[in-house]
Amino acid sequence: MTKILIVAEHSGGKLNAATAKCVTCAAKIPDAEIAIAVFAADAGEVATQAAALAGVKKVIKIENAANAEPLAAVLAPQVAAIAANYTHVFGPSTTYGKDLMPRVAALLGVGQLSDIMAVESAYRFRRPVYAGNAIVTVEAPQDKKLVATVRAASFQAAGTGGNGTIESSSVTAELPTHTRFVTRSAAATGRPDLQTAARVVSGGRALGSADNFKIIFSLADKLKAGVGASRAAVDSGYAANELQVGQTGKIISPELYVAVGISGAIQHLTGIKDARTIVAINKDGEAPIFEIADIGLVGDLFTILPELEKALG
């Protein structure tokens, strides 16, 4: 019997969409029974959202003041304790899951499979390596618990309409105090979240300054799109670090991705390969971004973007 425990990611009382994507991944395993664990100071609302996901049998709330912030060192022993009754333990391949899940795996004495992009069977999966330049089919041993992270961009979010039960659990694991949360800064932009946005407009080094980068925001607003950036744009201080798209930034799968003044380095392309339609605007017709773009336009972004905004009405 395959029993899968998914570690929920949430903030501000909201379940992160990446959790619903883990459910879709888990549901591709035949006859899997899916449970979600919610670690929080107060898990109420999040547990309700998790229980409503189609395919979820049970939600386990682990409420503890120490769980108010997602500290891997604090959460990992609790996840490991709950995991005893499961064959698989999944988390999202977000910074939260990447930080937490390997610590869980090591506590359980097992390895981890990172970034599941496709399920072939309960113990056979496909995952990208070398920035997505190769896809490897990996087999895990059936006699060990399988700890894995799920590449969110490869799966649609599970729908609602589920009716899972919610139960509380307390964990007796000893929690360390050697790691303490200080602050988190996130710019509230009012724009669609980069990771879930249906459309994304990204700017690169060509923008030249934070001030010039505003034309990316402006086009994004016209398209009701989220905003992304290349590493060069982030490193140069034109855009915030959480906007970086790519191997070391966010891996996204929007319906529409517009790359403006981005050359198309492999590390950037890794982040956008699953976009439905890629539009590239670049003044260099030889730029590698055009090899992957569905629609390419060669020209100066500073003349094209204002025209495009006007044409979009």
Add this chain to the structure above:
Amino acid sequence: MSKILVGLKRVVDYNVRVRVKPDGTGVVTDGVKMSINPFDEIALEEALRIKEKGGATEVIVVSIGPADTQQQLRTGLAMGADRAILVQADTAVEPLVAAKIFLKLIEKEAPQIVLLGKQGIDDDNSQTGQMLAALWQRPQATFASKIELDGPKAKVTREVDAGLETIEVDLPAVLTTDLRLNEPRYVKLPDIMKAKKKPLEVIALNTLGVDTTPQFKSLKFEAPASRQKGVMVKDVGELVAALKQKGLV
């Protein structure tokens, strides 16, 4: 004596366009340029800066890899590390095994800080640091973009999906680096000469008493699905028309 242990993984250089072998058994590495994993170069740079500011007395670079990995360790020594340890392994080890090996070295060296990269750009696993911290029962601060030492504690700013998060950890701890932590220094020719005289210890993997049996089996490697060839448009009018045709605007 406060030491910093830095992991340097030998990987295919980030500029190489990696290709899958025709027989699907892996990727082509013959004759391909190998380098220090970029995140590990950043880890070493940070360790050197900490030492230069008086926060550590010795920086030790460690790699687990084939004999050729001595090249990358020498580069690390040329950058400024004091000594190097190569745990010679002729086949790649999984992150859990790497973590167990690092733990063995920690038991011997008793470092205050272990600095690793946030991920190897070969397998893109992003696991070793977190696993090591768990086995060592010490704090982890992953994806660091700023590290401030304060006596027995470190304040670390982390790059997370939401933005930036700051945590405080007691030392010793494992820290993993993100790209914006620093810009690694260039190696100068005289330093390469000097590095030749620095100690590089080679340890045979089987002397450490670590079970290196892999847990996962890679069945086959494939090239990623390629995208369909796109179209080039002449001007904004055509672009908008193409978007309309796809129902995107």
